[in-house]
Each structure stands twice: as structure tokens, then as C-alpha cells.
Amino acid sequence: MQKILNVDFLGCPDAPAASPEKIDGIYEGLISGKEAFTGWATLPGRANAAETARIREAAGRIRAQSEALVVIGIGGSYLGARAAMEILGRYGAEPGAPEVLFAGQNISGTYHAELLDRLRGKDVSLCVVSKSGTTTEPNIAFAVLKELLAEKYGKAEAAGRIYAITDPSAGTLRAEADAEGYESFSIPPDIGGRYSVLTPVGLLPMAAAGIDVEAVLAGARRAGELDLRAVAGTMAATRKALLDSGKTVEIFEQYEPALFYFAEWLKQLHGESEGKDGTGLFPAALSFSTDLHSMGQFLQEGKQIFFETVLDVKEPQRDLTVPAGADALLAGKSMNAVNRAAKEGVIAAHRAAGIPVIKVGIPDLSPATFGQLIYFFELVCAFTGRLMGVDPFNQPGVEQYKKEMKRLLAE
Ligand code: PA5
Numbered sequence: 001m002q003k004i005l006n007v008d009f010l011g012c013p014d015a016p017a018a019s020p021e022k023i024d025g026i027y028e029g030l031i032s033g034k035e036a037f038t039g040w041a042t043l044p045g046r047a048n049a050a051e052t053a054r055i056r057e058a059a060g061r062i063r064a065q066s067e068a069l070v071v072i073g074i075g076g077s078y079l080g081a082r083a084a085m086e087i088l089g090r091y092g093a094e095p096g097a098p099e100v101l102f103a104g105q106n107i108s109g110t111y112h113a114e115l116l117d118r119l120r121g122k123d124v125s126l127c128v129v130s131k132s133g134t135t136t137e138p139n140i141a142f143a144v145l146k147e148l149l150a151e152k153y154g155k156a157e158a159a160g161r162i163y164a165i166t167d168p169s170a171g172t173l174r175a176e177a178d179a180e181g182y183e184s185f186s187i188p189p190d191i192g193g194r195y196s197v198l199t200p201v202g203l204l205p206m207a208a209a210g211i212d213v214e215a216v217l218a219g220a221r222r223a224g225e226l227d228l229r230a231v232a233g234t235m236a237a238t239r240k241a242l243l244d245s246g247k248t249v250e251i252f253e254q255y256e257p258a259l260f261y262f263a264e265w266l267k268q269l270h271g272e273s274e275g276k277d278g279t280g281l282f283p284a285a286l287s288f289s290t291d292l293h294s295m296g297q298f299l300q301e302g303k304q305i306f307f308e309t310v311l312d313v314k315e316p317q318r319d320l321t322v323p324a325g326a327d328a329l330l331a332g333k334s335m336n337a338v339n340r341a342a343k344e345g346v347i348a349a350h351r352a353a354g355i356p357v358i359k360v361g362i363p364d365l366s367p368a369t370f371g372q373l374i375y376f377f378e379l380v381c382a383f384t385g386r387l388m389g390v391d392p393f394n395q396p397g398v399e400q401y402k403k404e405m406k407r408l409l410a411e
Contacts, residue, residue, distance in 0.1 A: 002222050003363030005372055007231050010347070010357040012307070013245050015237035023233030026386045027379075037393035039190030041382070043198050044220035044375055051185070052213065055200055058163055058183055059207035063097055065161060066125040070115070070145055071205045072104040073129035074137045076193020077165075079268055080374070081129075081205040083261040084197070084216075087365050090258075094210030098125070104141030112144055119148060125161040127208070129201050131187045133171025136405070165200050192393050194269050197374050212367045219371025223379070232376055235358060236383030242307050242356060243281050243388070249306035251299075252285045255343050256313050258365060260287055263311070266377060273381045273392035280388065289342045296346075300353055307356040312343065315364040 030041040062069055071081055085100050103115055126149065128142045149158035164177035168186035177184040185200035196202065198220055203213045222228065239250065250270070252263045263285035274280035284306070286295055299308075319336045330338060347357055363369055385392025 002219060002368050002372070003366075004222070005228065005231070005363070005369070005376055006361040007235055008359040008361070009234070009238055010359060011351055011354065012238045012356045012358065013241040015234060015241045018234045018237030020230060020233070022387075023230065023236070023383060026233075026383055027229060029386075030382055037190055037192050037195075038382075039188045040192075040195035040198070040378060043188075043191070044217055044224060044371070047198075047217045051200070052203070052217075055185070055203050055207050055213065058185075058204060061183075062125045062127075062163070062208040063094075063210070065123060066098045067122040068101055068119055068124050069098045069127060069205065069208050070101045070103050070119070070124060071127045071129065072102075072138045072141045072145065073201075074105045074135060075268060075272075076196055077129040077131060077135075077138070077201055078102065078105045079194075079261060079265040080197030080202040083265045084202055084206050084211065084370060085209060086261045087258050087370055088206070088211045088367055089209045097210035098208065100205060100209050103145060104128075104138035107137055107140060112141060116144070116148060119145075124149060124152070125163065125208075127163045127165065127205055128173065129165040130171070130173050131167055131193055131196070133166050133173030133175075136402070163204060165204060192395075194265075194272055195378055195393070197265075198371070202374075215367035216371035216374075219366075219368035219373075220375035221371075222368070223372040223375035228372070228376060229379060232379035233383055235380045236387055238358065239281060239380070239384050240387045243279070247305065247307045247356065248282055250281045250283050251306050251308050252283065252311060253288055253308055254285075254311040254313075255288045255339050256311075256316055256365070257287060258317075259311055259313070260285075262373070263287075269377060269381050270384075272395045272398070273385050274388060274390060276390050276394075276397060279390060281384075288346065289339070292342070292346065299350060299355070304353075304355065307358065308350065309358045309360060310343070310347065311362060312359050313362045313365060317365055 029035050030038045071078070082102060089100060101115060103112060126145050128138060130138045146158065149161055153161065159180050159182055162182040164173055164182045164184040165187060166173040166177065166184065167189065185204060187196055187199055187201055191199060198217065206216065207213050252266050254260070254263055267283045267285055270281065270283040316336050319334050322330045322333050322335055322338065324331045347359070351357060362373065382392050
């Protein structure tokens with residue numbers, strides 16, 4: 001029996017847009033197969049057993065041949081796998097899994113030089129992810145890491161250590177994968193990067209790290225069931241009502257460092273989906289209690305342009321007892337209990353200051369709960385975009401800087 005997410009709305013405005021009929025209508029459109037880039041909406045329910053089996057086989061080969069797997073990608077081709085590794089990669093993963101490292105999510109020479117140093121004495125495989133196959137950052141990192149593999153193993157063996165995830169037919173990465181005989185997987189053309197975690201983009205790195213991908217998919221299916229879909233609808237309508245009331249910033253807050261990259265994934269999902277046509281909530285993220293010591297002042301007394309979405313993990317993976325050497329108030333207590341007191345204390349203080357809070361109760365950090373979280377927030381985002389009247393599946397604005405960068409490089 002899966003444990004289920006739950007959401008509390010504290011001090012939030014009523015959300016009339018959440019009429020069940022309206023949300024049902026939006027959902028029917030998403031799963032109709034008639035709306036562009038909505039393939040993700042039906043993905044958990046139509047998980048392809050043959051493809052999942054091939055992902056598992058490839059993952060087994062990666063584990064057998066490597067001490068380190070480098071996942072190369074950026075944005076939607078990176079953040080989901082990174083979030084999964086941080087949450088699930090350290091607990092419950094099979095022993096013997098390779099260390100999973102990331103490249104191509106920045107253009108820093110220092111980062112990539114240090115990564116090469118770290119990889120030199122190790123057996124390495126690469127998982128290169130790019131839907132377009134033309135993105136600058138992964139393009140550079142892939143070239144750098146291919147060279148390392150060719151030096152280590154020779155070109156032929158190197159090709160057997162490269163796994164490409166890209167468009168089924170278009171782009172230079174697809175052409176190279178086919179020409180060089182890399183094992184490859186396809187990103188369905190009707191699924192955009194930020195909605196692609198439950199495709200091979202997220203599933204292959206997860207499986208290579210020994211994470212139970214069937215459990216992740218089962219969790220995603222659970223999030224699509226009527227009760228959680230209705231909660232996602234209420235959350236979407238509440239977010240829209242908060243925006244309409246002048247709260248233009250949504251701050252995702254977590255008290256478990258393992259959720260740092262999940263919050264980064266949320267920032268991309270919501271920022272790219274809703275920030276267009278002059279509207280949208282600006283998504284921000286804070287790590288507590290760390291950031292209470294830097295941003296706590298602003299939250300409590302600064303300009304009230306925001307509301308808070310608290311990611312509230314009920315059962316963290318591990319705990320410690322605070323030893324007698326600490327202050328009397330703390331000694332003997334469970335560290336998680338102290339963390340919980342910090343969380344409830346912050347919520348009480350912020351509620352007293354009139355800050356609206358959406359509290360997302362996350363039962364645990366298991367693969368099934370991770371799957372629920374992914375699909376639940378994809379629904380929240382798609383519903384909110386539709387309620388805001390924007391297209392939550394395009395990102396026309398991200399092309400502008402790329403044009404400018406290419407112009408400067410050509411000069
Ligand atoms: O969500 C998106 O569409 C983007 O973040 C892309 O995933 C990102 O720009 C990487 O693109 P690509 O997978 O084509 O390399």
C-alpha cells in the first residue's frame with residue numbers, strides 16, 4: 001500500500017477556479033492525445049514493458065562495466081535525474097551501483113577539468129541526454145568525455161560505453177548514435193524536456209544507480225488517480241488565486257538537503273511553463289534551516305510579494321539523537337524532532353505575519369513517493385498554466401540568449 005501525498009492550504013485565498021468540472025475538463029484535454037506536448041500526461045499509465053526491460057538491461061551493463069556513470073545534459077535533460085539521485089541514489093539503491101556524476105550542465109572549464117581528474121583512474125560509462133541533440137553545454141562536455149573514453153579504451157570499446165538518449169529521428173546526437181552504434185533510447189517527440197523525467201531521460205540513470213524504476217512509475221500512476229488529481233487541481237487554482245492577489249513569487253522550501261535538486265527541478269518546471277505572456281509566478285527555492293540564517297529576516301518582515309510552498313517530509317531516511325554535550329533544551333532529542341520544531345516554528349511565525357503557506361506532506365523519500373511527486377507537480381503545473389491562459393509546454397523565451405551567445409562566438 002503506497003503512502004500518499006497530502007496538501008494543506010494555510011491562510012490561502014479561496015480558489016474558485018478549482019471547480020472539479022473545470023479541472024476534469026483540463027485533464028481530459030491533457031490525456032486526449034489531441035493537445036501538443038502532452039505525452040507525459042499518459043506516460044505512467046502506458047509504460048512500455050519492453051522499453052523498461054531494455055532500460056534495465058542497459059543499466060545492468062553500465063553497472064558491470066563502470067565505477068562511474070557520467071550523465072551529460074542540462075535543464076530538463078538533467079534536473080530530474082539529479083533530483084532522483086539526491087533523493088534515492090544513496091538509500092535503497094542496489095549495492096555495486098556506479099557513482100553517478102553530472103556534466104554538461106554548465107560551461108565551466110574548472111568544473112569539467114576537475115571532473116576529468118576524478119575520472120582518470122576509474123572505469124567510466126557515459127549517458128548523454130539531449131532531445132534536440134544540438135545544445136551547447138552537453139555538446140562540449142560530450143566531446144571532452146568522449147576523448148577521455150577513446151584514450152582509455154580505444155574508439156570501439158568507448159562506443160560500447162556510451163548510451164545516448166535523444167529524439168527518435170532528428171538531431172546530430174541521433175545521427176551520431178546511429179552511425180557509431182551507441183545503445184540509444186528515444187525521448188518521445190510529444191514530451192518536452194522538463195516533463196521527461198519518467199522517460200529514459202530519468203529512468204536510465206535511475207536504473208543504473210540501482211533505483212527501482214517500476215516503483216517510481218507505480219508512484220506516478222498513483223498521483224494520476226482521482227483523489228490526488230483533485231488535490232493537484234485545488235493547488236493549481238490556489239496558486240492562480242495567490243498570483244491574482246499580488247503574490248508574484250512562490251518560494252519552495254525544504255528542510256532535507258536531499259530535496260535541493262528536487263526544488264531546482266520545480267523551479268525549472270514552473271518557471272519555464274508559466275513565465276510567459278507577461279504573467280506567471282516567479283519560482284524561488286530556499287534550504288532550511290540553512291537559509292533562515294540569511295533570508296529569514298526578509299521573509300518575516302520584507303516586502304510581501306511571496307507565498308511559501310513547504311516540502312514537508314514526514315519520515316526522513318535516518319536520524320540521530322542529540323548528545324548530552326549540546327544545550328540542555330536539545331540534548332537527548334531526536335535531530336529530526338528538532339528539525340520538525342524548526343519547521344513548525346517557522347510556519348507559525350510566518351502565518352502570524354500573514355504569509356500564505358501551502359504545505360505539501362511528503363510521507364517518505366521512497367521511489368514510489370518520488371514518482372508521485374513528479375507526476376503530481378507536473379499536473380499542478382499544467383493545470384496552473386491552463387488556468388493562467390498560457391501554454392505550459394513551450395519555452396519561446398529561452399532561444400534569445402542562445403542567439404546572442406552564438407553571435408558573439410562567431411565574431
Ligand atoms: O525543458 C526544456 O525544454 C529545456 O530545459 C531543455 O531540456 C534543455 O534546454 C536541454 O535541451 P536538450 O535536451 O535539447 O539538450
